[in-house]
Amino acid sequence: MPRRNNNGRLIVLDEHSLELQEPIRPVKEFLKNTFYDMLKAKNEKIECPICFEEIDCRNCFCLLNCGHYLHLHEVLRCNNCPVCRS
Numbered sequence: 668m669p670r671r672n673n674n675g676r677l678i679v680l681d682e683h684s685l686e687l688q689e690p691i692r693p694v695k696e697f698l699k700n701t702f703y704d705m706l707k708a709k710n711e712k713i714e715c716p717i718c719f720e721e722i723d724c725r726n727c728f729c730l731l732n733c734g735h736y737l738h739l740h741e742v743l744r745c746n747n748c749p750v751c752r753s
Contacts, residue, residue, distance in 0.1 A: 699730040716750055717741045 703725050706713050713722040715738045722728050722738055729739040735750045747753060 695730075699728065700725060702730055702736070703728045715741060 703713070713728070713736070714720070715722055716735070717737055718741065720738070722736070727739050728736060729742045730736045731742070731748050733748050733751055733753045735748050737749070741749060
């Protein structure tokens with residue numbers, strides 16, 4: 668039966684060996700990438716509401732808990748969402 672150790676790694680118990688696997692990608696990162704891919708698949712221009720430039724790479728794209736998305740460097744300059752202040 669799989670279990671997690673203190674580091675978040677999945678421990679798979681086998682009859683003959685104890686195997687450590689890499690941790691599963693966090694859900695937030697998965698949702699961000701899926702949302703980015705969905706917008707790109709619709710051929711929509713993804714524009715940052717702060718600097719009004721196009722977000723053209725997945726690494727620069729940041730999806731916040733409130734649902735707004737913008738450039739990653741815009742989020743790093745403030746503590747909360749610059750659009751809705753939440």
